[in-house]
Every structure is written in structure tokens, then in C-alpha cells.
Amino acid sequence: xxxxxxxxxxxxxxxxxxxxxxxxxxxxxxxxxxxxxxxxxxxxxxxxxxxxxxxxxxxxxxxxxxxxxxxxxxxxxxxxxxxxxxxxxxxxxxxxxxxxxxxxxx
Numbered sequence: 001x002x003x004x005x006x007x008x009x010x011x012x013x014x015x016x017x018x019x020x021x022x023x024x025x026x027x028x029x030x031x032x033x034x035x036x037x038x039x040x041x042x043x044x045x046x047x048x049x050x051x052x053x054x055x056x057x058x059x060x061x062x063x064x065x066x067x068x069x070x071x072x073x074x075x076x077x078x079x080x081x082x083x084x085x086x087x088x089x090x091x092x093x094x095x096x097x098x099x100x101x102x103x104x105x106x
Contacts, residue, residue, distance in 0.1 A: 006087055008101040012079035020051065020059075022087050023072040024097060030065040046071060048090040054083035079105045 007021040024046065031043025043065065051059040058077045087099045 004087065004089070004097060004099045006099050006101055008085050008103055009079075010102075011104045011106065014079060014081075014105050016079045017076050018079050018103075019074065019076050020085065021072070021074045022049070022051070022099075023070060024089050025070050026089070026091065028065075028067060028069040028071065032065070044092050046089045046091045049073060050088045050090075051075075052086045052088075053077060054081065058085075079103065081105050 004022065004024040006023075007019075009018050012018050026046050027044070028046065029041050029044045031040060033041050035041045045065055045067070046063050049059075049061045049063065049071075050057060059073075059075045061073060063071060082103060082105045085101045085103060087101075089097045
């Protein structure tokens, strides 16, 4: 995993519904494709995504081989307090990628 793009509003009013977007670059190899030598290319997909807001899980998803490369997720939550929104992607190799964003709630 190399690069993630996240979009979280910098500011929101308490009680507002905010949209959060997350995209990560990852080849999402299904394990069904053969390489140049005819052997199967090992499966390597992002299989878990977790988003927390000040340490509390607000969204999670289990991903499967049918998802596209560079998966994009969009979801909403309620702005309750200022703090940190953390994004974590975990792939089949056990590698995890973490990104964070701050939000100020008025």
C-alpha cells in the first residue's frame, strides 16, 4: 500500500451530518490471475477497512476479491466533537496503512 487520499471537512457544526471519503492505491490482486510463468499470482487484497472518530469505531467494511483496485469508500457520520478521524486499511499480507484527519466542531 502506498498512498491514500482522504476527505474530511475541516470544520462542522455540532450535529451536522458530514460526508467522509477515503481512497487508497492498491492493486487488489484476486489470486485467480496467472503470471508470465503460468503460476497463479498470490491473492493480495485489502480485506478490512476501519474508521474511528476519537477512538470510537464509526464505520468498518470487509472487502472481497470482487472489489476494484484502488478501493474508494464514502460514508457519513454525525459531527459530535472536535478530534481525530483515523482510517486503517489491512491487506492479506497483514500490512496496515493508517491515515488521520482532524475536524473542528463548533
